[in-house]
Amino acid sequence: MxxxxxTCRSSLGKKYIMALTGFLLGGFLLVHTIGNSTIxxxxxxxxxxxxxxxxxxxxxxxFEIGLVSIFIIHVITGVLLFLQNxxxxxxxxxxxxxxxxxRTWGSQTMIYTGAxxxxxxxxxxxxxHFVEKTEILTIxxxxxxxxxxxxxxxxxxxGMAVLALHISHGFWSLLQTFGINTPQxxxxxxxxxxxxxxxxxxxxxxITLLLVVSQNQLLx
Amino acid sequence: MSSKTINIIVKIWRQTGPHAKGNFEDHALKDISxxxxxxxxxxxxxxxxxxxxxxxxxxxxxxxxxxxxxxxAVVNGTAHGPEKETTLCQLHMRSFKDGDTIIIEPxxxxxxxxxxxxxxxxxxxxxxxxxxxxxxxxxGSPQDANSILIPQHIAEQAMDAAACIGCGACAAACPNxxxxxxxxxKISQLALLPQGQQEARTRAVSMVGCMDxxxxxxxxxxxxxENVCPKGISIRHIARMNREYLKGAFAQSD
Numbered sequence: 319m320x321x322x323x324x325t326c327r328s329s330l331g332k333k334y335i336m337a338l339t340g341f342l343l344g345g346f347l348l349v350h351t352i353g354n355s356t357i358x359x360x361x362x363x364x365x366x367x368x369x370x371x372x373x374x375x376x377x378x379x380x381f382e383i384g385l386v387s388i389f390i391i392h393v394i395t396g397v398l399l400f401l402q403n404x405x406x407x408x409x410x411x412x413x414x415x416x417x418x419x420x421r422t423w424g425s426q427t428m429i430y431t432g433a434x435x436x437x438x439x440x441x442x443x444x445x446x447h448f449v450e451k452t453e454i455l456t457i458x459x460x461x462x463x464x465x466x467x468x469x470x471x472x473x474x475x476x477g478m479a480v481l482a483l484h485i486s487h488g489f490w491s492l493l494q495t496f497g498i499n500t501p502q503x504x505x506x507x508x509x510x511x512x513x514x515x516x517x518x519x520x521x522x523x524x525i526t527l528l529l530v531v532s533q534n535q536l537l538x
Numbered sequence: 539m540s541s542k543t544i545n546i547i548v549k550i551w552r553q554t555g556p557h558a559k560g561n562f563e564d565h566a567l568k569d570i571s572x573x574x575x576x577x578x579x580x581x582x583x584x585x586x587x588x589x590x591x592x593x594x595x596x597x598x599x600x601x602x603x604x605x606x607x608x609x610x611a612v613v614n615g616t617a618h619g620p621e622k623e624t625t626l627c628q629l630h631m632r633s634f635k636d637g638d639t640i641i642i643e644p645x646x647x648x649x650x651x652x653x654x655x656x657x658x659x660x661x662x663x664x665x666x667x668x669x670x671x672x673x674x675x676x677x678g679s680p681q682d683a684n685s686i687l688i689p690q691h692i693a694e695q696a697m698d699a700a701a702c703i704g705c706g707a708c709a710a711a712c713p714n715x716x717x718x719x720x721x722x723x724k725i726s727q728l729a730l731l732p733q734g735q736q737e738a739r740t741r742a743v744s745m746v747g748c749m750d751x752x753x754x755x756x757x758x759x760x761x762x763x764e765n766v767c768p769k770g771i772s773i774r775h776i777a778r779m780n781r782e783y784l785k786g787a788f789a790q791s792d
Contacts, residue, residue: 321787324787328750329755405755406716406753406755408647408715411646412612420765496784497779499773
């Protein structure tokens, strides 16, 4: 096992960890997007989807523990990389900071967008996961109520924008980390990674706006 | 050939030794020929300093034709200055305008401690090469060159990687101070060719391990390196290194 620990501790190993956990979190987000889009078919469909998920029994806590572990590994490794990189850069900053090309808004702000997403997810869980849901007050009602609060509407739209920024660098970056970089396909890869991120974010934002515009359709 | 002259102000980093505290020093330079190279401008400045009995500015240089990798400084925030795919010695004063203030700093990174003024210690890059940037060959008479066939496009890619002169601009410009483009190029060059296969299993792991020991940061795929590289090396070679490392790390034991 020593080779495994040695690999995980090396700088490239930490990149692989970030890439793999990031990929899995992205995969979860995709499933989350597809599942949540049942709300476009109305209150019943959305509640049925939620009910269906909860009927999976023992798989629910197993999945939750797995997801939380992946998330925690992603966060800890990210913070570790940030601290190491800051110390590698040294105390003396350059007098002039320029961007000779390459850096994007997304790539420059990974640690900050990451931290914001962490806070956002905690609020998100407090809003929807750790609330009491009953036969009368279903998840559909909870979601509609929360998102109709103007403060939360804004928070969720901003949260999605920040997530889009994070993924705009993250998705392409994880492909590069796993060595997927071929000039022939690079433009296609860049377009596809952007498109996937944009679609996911667009669906979430649409859901938020839909619930604000047509709340009556979804309230019981 | 007639050449214009310009007057400039140079704001340059001075530091007497590795542990001394450095600071910027301003010098006004008059009648600098736009045909002169950046290092020649520094020569003119040093001559003036020496004539006044002051300590000249220490800077690294050797071939002055852009192939040795010895020179390098950060000019106005960009490693090797504003001209793309150009070493500092091949940068000319025609890239600047009359009245410009030019800010010159050494390559900064924890892995590149400053020796004096603009001179930094880049021997960490040598250690990385010693860790794995080599091939094993038998001594004796060479075999026929045509007995090892290498497709042209592979040879071209290896040559692109081999263009790396080891100047360290990638690490100096990297927001995370990682010389990944350097290591990527060195690994790529050997991984592409049959002669590099003997050590392929251990090369990437050893070289990256050595990089970590020398206090460099971790690549964040920011792509600044390929934009300052005087040889225009692509991060495609970093991707190849990532593949080589995966192969090496997971197939090490047998």
